[in-house]
Amino acid sequence: MPLRINAHPMNQLSNLKESPKPAIADPKHPPRITRSSEWVAHFEDSAARQRPIPWELGAAVTDEELSAISDSLRAWQLGETSDGSHLMAAARHYAHSIGDPEFPAAVRLFIAEEQRHGANLGRFLDLAGVPRARSNWGDSLFRTIRYAMPRMEIWVTPVVMVETHAMIYYHAIRRATRSPVLRAICGQILADEVAHLRFQCERIAILHRTRPEWLRRITIGGQKLMFACVTLAVWTGHRKALRAGGYGFLLFWRSAWRRMGLAWQAMAPGRYRFAGPPFFPRADHVVSPMKSPQPR
Secondary structure (H helix, E strand, O other), X not given: XXXXXXXXXXXXXXOOOOOOOOOOOOXXXXXXXXXXXXXXXXXXXXXXXXXXXXXXXXXXXXXXXXXXXXXXXXXXXHHOOOOXXXXXXXXXXXXXXXXXXXXXXXXXXXXXXXXXXXXXHHHHHHHHOOOOOOOOHHHHHHHHHHHOOOOHHHHHHHHHHHHXXXXXXXXXHHHHOOXXXXXXXXXXXXXXXXXXXXXXXXXXXXXXXXXXXXXXXHHHHHHHHHHXXXXXXXXXXXXXXXXXXXXXXXXXXXXXXXXXXXXHHHHOXXXXXXXXXXXXXXXXXXOOOOXXXXXX
16 A cells, blocks of 8 residues: 555655645644554555656657756766665664564665666666766765764665755756656656655654654754755755756755755654554664664
């Protein structure tokens, strides 16, 4: 069955207007944390319900459009193509530590969905005669951040930030082209990213559940500094494509912070009901270091 996300703050990210109403939590009826088994069912359902892409039309993109977006699209496509082996090793170790045996299956399906995005973008680049990128400074920086410390939280946090920017980026790309194929690819990615963000934000809520509020505030402060740096890096690497899609710097900056604000709301443990194991892990395992290789 499709995951029900209508009552969740992350659902507002699917609204690409620039001034949606802020999410309001209902303290009497907080949403329940989604179990890993439910995420498995969601990702399996999503894989079976992919939107049609009119590949038979070819790339159908103009030289002018390619000039504005191709370099950026090559870099973003590269970031969607990891095999995820390091992430799977980390997920298995973390799942064992908190007693959530279905979490690795959910992560494996999440990786497969990201790889599907990369495959579709790569196929479009091939149709357009644009060579795929083999390396990119932004992708390398992203991986370095995630490899910096052996903790699940260090994997999840930059993913939330990058996927928050992805919501803006693919909206811009969809507006920057008339290619039916590329517009369909962007539409599918945008639909998938809403659930991806919820998946990651709920995991952070689980990780932060036993963290004192004062320490969580410090954590969020550090995340805000990191997010500012990521936002500037994304603009530096992709500003030509973003401008082609109607995003000047100020609109991009405001949009990024507004969407990340929704993500921070969704990371707050107090928003949720935690119903039974594995959502009551031993305190020493909530943010325990991982000895396994780092995520992609």
